[in-house]
Amino acid sequence: MAKSIDVTDLDIYYGDFKAVEDVNVTIPAKQVTAFIGPSGCGKSTFLRALNRMHEVIPGAYVDGKVLVDGQDLYAVEVDPVAVRRQVGMVFQRPNPFPTMSIYENVIAGMRLNNKKMKKSEADDVVESALRAADLWGEVNERLARPGSGLSGGQQQRLCIARAIAVQPQVLLMDEPCSALDPISTSAIEDLIHELKANYTIVIVTHNMQQAARVSDDTAFFNLVGTGKPGRLIEFGETRKIFSNPDEKATEDYISGRFG
């Protein structure tokens, strides 16, 4: 059920300010794609354009096409709410709902949409999502406790469980490990490995080793000049990008001679 994403001629704006320009890329299905690049080059902006979260910000809009399995996400008749059900998202800082228990957090996607479920059905969803997020063993004794009572790494895995409980086809992650310690980070990286069997995954990271470890493909974004919009400089297999990139800027960035 995972799908590829085809982006053509995408420009992204915040009001008058053009943040990202002219992106053309195909993100393959059932693979992990990493976005790397210096701060402010538009990685998060681009990522949020892939599930129409970008337009939540007042005045923000995009110009161009994003096709998921041939369907343009930005076509007029498309409902952004439905898009977000198919393209899930995990944020930089873990953000479980503070008023909900661990259990309620996992099925928040259904509960908030008033989807009727039998208790046993809900139990199954919770268990399988928590198992998929590698959290079941740690929390199955205390599902009724508040989600905000978990450690940072556990909270982030809870957020991943919450995102996959609605069975999206694509999972977007914006620096999911930047607020976590090395052990939690490695737990999440392992998880990403397992998840790619079923999901198309896109991850933004500032950590080169992490990009090299978890991703199959890598996209390098950069600013061509101050005040100019960010651009996609190079896209390719991670192995190639990290060993023998086509562009000088990519090589400079990866080898740390830049920014």
Added chain:
Amino acid sequence: MTPPTQTLKQRPGADGPRGSGPLNTQDQALHTRTLPRFAPLGLLAAATAVSVGISLALGWNRAAMVVVAAILYLVAINLVSRSVENGRRATDRTVTGLVTIAFLIALLPLTTLLYTVLSNGLGALSGEFFSASMRNIIGEGGGIYHAIWGTLIVTGLATLMSVPIGVFTAIYLVEYGKGALARWITFLVDVMTGIPSIVAGLFAYALFVLFLGPGVRSGFGGAVALSVLMVPVVVRATEEMLKLVPNELREASYALGVPRWRTIVKVVLRTASAGIATGVTLAVARVIGETAPLLVIAGSTDSVNFNPFDGRMATLPVFTFYAYSEPGVPAEFSVERAWGAALVLILIVLVLNLIARLISRAYSPKTGR
């Protein structure tokens, strides 16, 4: 202006009595003469003793005694500090004394008010006081049954009207509003906050006169007047609470494919609910004691009236006012009832405030359930 060494010398004075005392006896540059920690207390004791002496000798009352003691203390601490330390520290210590006195003065009204109301009102409380109206009562007996019902009905109706309007307006301002309309509404909510309560009463009167003719009185009119006072409070409190809900939670909900309105209802309002409940409770506490608007539009009566749409309705504050200002003959029974009603009113307001604090404490973030 000040040479550097002297600047260093003054350093201990910076954080007041807690930091006083020689910092370092070895280092002469840092060593400065300071009053011992007990000096202020000692001087205060001395000033009090002198003041008591003078008062006994001259036959002054207690109030004068306290005032004289305070003045003596301020003068003494200034002079002593000036001679032992220096002028700047003397000023500092005097101001500390003044500020503390200001706080103690501010506590006086609260304590004397509670004391006055308790001592005058306690005697009025009885079973009859809570269960009887004033119908056919002259002189002794009777109670506030009708006024309690009136207050409950009027305040309840006002709350039923104000909370939806206030909460939805706050939602509009925080979640949807932008541009000129939102600015206008914000501005007018500010204006509404400043409407004098009697003007709110006149407004309700002017409104109802148009439909029901001159001399109109009704409990519902009182509720409308109270709503005018309550809505801005609810809007402000709710707005504050909605703004405290982190954007990340809204985004987390959107990212799960939840429509905006469901996100607002089930995530934003749910997260802010304790704060909103606190705000609403405080708003109720504020309007439940309002007298002026009810005097104008709800009027007063001696009997129970359960129908807010028909005729005068007694309420606790208005009852208190008339029982005191128009007691009839003999006055003593009515005046006692006034104090009793004032006590009940104050207790209600205090309990509401306490509930508000408890709600906000019980559901303050992170504790979870």
Added chain:
Amino acid sequence: MADSSNELTRPVKRLGDRIFSGTALGAGVLILVTLAGVGLFLTIEGLPGFTADSSATQPADNFVGLAGPLVFGTVLSATLALMLAVPLAVGVALFISHYAPRRLSQGLGYLVDLLAAVPSVVYGLWGIIFLAPKLVPIYRWLENNVGWIPFFSGPTLASGRNMATVAVVLAVMILPIITAICREIFLQTPTLHEEAALALGATRWEMIRMAVFPYGRSGIVSAAMLGLGRALGETLAVTLVLSPAILYSFNFIGAQNPSTIASNIALQFPEASGLEVSVLIATGLVLFLITFVVNFAARAVVNRRSEFSGAN
């Protein structure tokens, strides 16, 4: 999950969203309408009052003769209250924000807030029964020793029900709101400024003068004006405490005291009929305008301040 691409298409704006945002907008607009209503209905009902003859404006000959002294009394009592309350409120706020031990300060704040919760009719009773008799010896002393100052020419009534007592009661009533705002502002003083002052070797008081007051000045001004707005509109405490008259007088401790607009309405309205009602509503309109101007000015100061600190 169905794989059909139609899954994504729905009406662009959902019904639920439209109903909900419409309701929110409606509530906001209702407030606009209500305020317009307040102005409109008061004007409709009050208009005849402005031109009423002496039959409806007793004891004065015409509207101006009645409203003038009332406006005078309103402004005078509120101003006196403000002069008493502001220095005290600043002191209390400072005590809570900078002098009291950190752990206590929140609780002390609640204590002062409780003062704001007391209903005004109770303040009135307290003022008349407890406070006024306690102040009489002071009035006597003032009358006997500085009676040549017109403010204190007396004669002092044994009941103590005069303008000075009203001012004290009003001051107590507006103390909490002024204190609360000042306290917030003092607590917001950037720690950096405070520490900079301390690092220069300032004493605590010098630090407050150098860092806290300059930062909070406009806040204090607007807090005072909001307090003034409250004092102008306060009704019951004045009604109960004052023995009222319609006149101009700067004698704070005399037997004849200028009444206030709100207090006059509360006293007269229950018995009024016909044109008298219009006259009272017209005075209410005047009160509304005065408080509007004061509050407006206070907001303007607050807003200027927030722009200012935003730039920093």
